[in-house]
Amino acid sequence: xxxxxxxxxxxxxxxxxxxxxxxxxxxxxxxxxxxxxxxxxxxxxxxxxxxxxxxxxxxxxxxxxxxxxxxxxxxxxxxxxxxxxxxxxxxxxxxxxxxxxxxxxxxxxxxxxxxxxxxxxxxxxxxxxxxxxxxxxxxxxxxxxxxxxxxxxxxxxxxxxxxxxxxxxxxxxxxxxxxxxxxxxxxxxxxxxxxxxxxxxxxxxxxxxxxxxxxxxxxxxxxxxxxxxxxxxxxxxxxxxxxxx
Amino acid sequence: xxxxxxxxxxxxxxxxxxxxxxxxxxxxxxxxxxxxxxxxxxxxxxxxxxxxxxxxxxxxxxxxxxxxxxxxxxxxxxxxxxxxxxxxxxxxxxxxxxxxxxxxxxxxxxxxxxxxxxxxxxxxxxxxxxxxxxxxxxxxxxxxxxxxxxxxxxxxxxxxxxxxxxxxxxxxxxxxxxxxxxxxxxxxxxxxxxxxxxxxxxxxxxxxxxxxxxxxxxxxxxxxxxxxxxxxxxxxxx
Numbered sequence: 082x083x084x085x086x087x088x089x090x091x092x093x094x095x096x097x098x099x100x101x102x103x104x105x106x107x108x109x110x111x112x113x114x115x116x117x118x119x120x121x122x123x124x125x126x127x128x129x130x131x132x133x134x135x136x137x138x139x140x141x142x143x144x145x146x147x148x149x150x151x152x153x154x155x156x157x158x159x160x161x162x163x164x165x166x167x168x169x170x171x172x173x174x175x176x177x178x179x180x181x182x183x184x185x186x187x188x189x190x191x192x193x194x195x196x197x198x199x200x201x202x203x204x205x206x207x208x209x210x211x212x213x214x215x216x217x218x219x220x221x222x223x224x225x226x227x228x229x230x231x232x233x234x235x236x237x238x239x240x241x242x243x244x245x246x247x248x249x250x251x252x253x254x255x256x257x258x259x260x261x262x263x264x265x266x267x268x269x270x271x272x273x274x275x276x277x278x279x280x281x282x283x284x285x286x287x288x289x290x291x292x293x294x295x296x297x298x299x300x301x302x303x304x305x306x307x308x309x310x311x312x313x314x315x316x317x318x319x320x321x322x323x324x325x326x
Numbered sequence: 327x328x329x330x331x332x333x334x335x336x337x338x339x340x341x342x343x344x345x346x347x348x349x350x351x352x353x354x355x356x357x358x359x360x361x362x363x364x365x366x367x368x369x370x371x372x373x374x375x376x377x378x379x380x381x382x383x384x385x386x387x388x389x390x391x392x393x394x395x396x397x398x399x400x401x402x403x404x405x406x407x408x409x410x411x412x413x414x415x416x417x418x419x420x421x422x423x424x425x426x427x428x429x430x431x432x433x434x435x436x437x438x439x440x441x442x443x444x445x446x447x448x449x450x451x452x453x454x455x456x457x458x459x460x461x462x463x464x465x466x467x468x469x470x471x472x473x474x475x476x477x478x479x480x481x482x483x484x485x486x487x488x489x490x491x492x493x494x495x496x497x498x499x500x501x502x503x504x505x506x507x508x509x510x511x512x513x514x515x516x517x518x519x520x521x522x523x524x525x526x527x528x529x530x531x532x533x534x535x536x537x538x539x540x541x542x543x544x545x546x547x548x549x550x551x552x553x554x555x556x557x558x559x560x561x562x563x564x
Contacts, residue, residue: 091550195432
């Protein structure tokens with residue numbers, strides 16, 4: 082794909098990002114933003130959920146490496162794992178903001194039928210409902226180990242609001258070294274969460290395809306690379322940012 | 327049933343709305359991101375003379391007064407009740423109804439009450455087998471994907487059935503299946519039970535698929551680093 086002039090987004094795991102130079106190669110080929118399943122900041126939770134590839138990995142190193150390559154991070158975090166206590170919400174949001182995570186997706190742990198987690202919860206008599214409509218990661222459908230279900234729900238709501246407050250978006254943007262990188266973070270995060278009426282209008286008008294060039298602009302390179310790999314769309318992004326500022 | 331033989335089929339593929347897409351928290355944009363690639367992948371196994379339509383309830387109202395021969399519904403946990411209702415509706419109208427997906431694979435005995443045929447696991451091998459059986463008038467009740475899973479020689483996704491302008495990221499793409507990991511909260515081990523749990527598309531096929539996509543932007547829905555590790559050439563080939 083290198084040399085095909087594409088810009089792309091994708092997903093990856095913490096350990097695959099730290100492994101060899103895979104992520105550098107992806108960045109060269111045009112990777113501009115990435116979905117990363119951090120899940121939890123507590124090692125005990127990772128051990129129990131068998132997400133071993135995240136164990137002992139330095140999450141800060143992951144964030145730093147992606148930032149240095151100009152790749153934006155959509156971090157995914159889960160609340161309510163067995164080791165989580167009431168401080169998990171603030172600790173997680175603070176970590177995400179301090180490390181310049183661009184957008185974050187928070188979830189309430191949801192044991193799906195068929196998974197080992199569901200089997201364990203059933204064995205331990207901790208499933209609270211079989212109403213599948215509630216299994217959307219926004220409701221508490223099992224009994225958490227150390228949290229009251231309503232505290233888990235409130236903490237989840239709080240985290241969503243807190244991470245996307247204007248002040249949090251600004252603080253996370255400032256994590257980046259260059260003004261251009263800061264601006265990109267700011268517009269991507271606020272565009273995603275703060276411009277709901279605009280999105281709704283575009284959907285009603287069935288005009289979502291017209292947003293794609295804008296998305297390509299915001300996804301353009303922020304790291305100074307060799308002139309060879311400099312993409313024409315970078316100029317377009319500059320124009321968009323100039324107009325926006 | 328009467329064997330349809332080589333008579334052209336009218337096939338309808340449905341992705342029912344997830345419940346959370348209709349609650350007060352709903353952010354329409356979040357559900358207008360990616361088109362239903364799985365259904366478009368299955369549609370590719372139909373014959374040229376067959377007539378296929380994909381309806382994604384997240385981006386368009388469903389039509390209910392049509393009379394397809396075959397209805398194929400993708401079932402997730404939070405659209406399961408909706409999927410069963412639609413399945414019942416189309417069975418009453420005389421259609422042959424197939425259910426498949428993560429939730430059907432997890433709870434087949436729940437799904438089969440609403441379907442003529444159910445599919446457990448990925449459909450690249452079982453769905454074409456079903457189509458042959460169906461045309462011969464002898465479809466099975468349940469198709470279970472086991473050994474022999476591969477993405478080699480699968481027909482190109484029917485992207486022509488996707489209404490690109492309804493999605494923010496019509497250029498989403500999947501070049502692998504499954505994952506090398508075994509996290510306890512994930513569906514993957516249950517869904518891929520009985521066969522390979524991680525396999526990839528051939529580099530040439532993936533590049534051909536990428537080349538079919540207009541514009542510059544792409545969104546890989548699979549783990550990009552594992553895909554690179556499995557087929558480094560994909561990313562270096564100019």
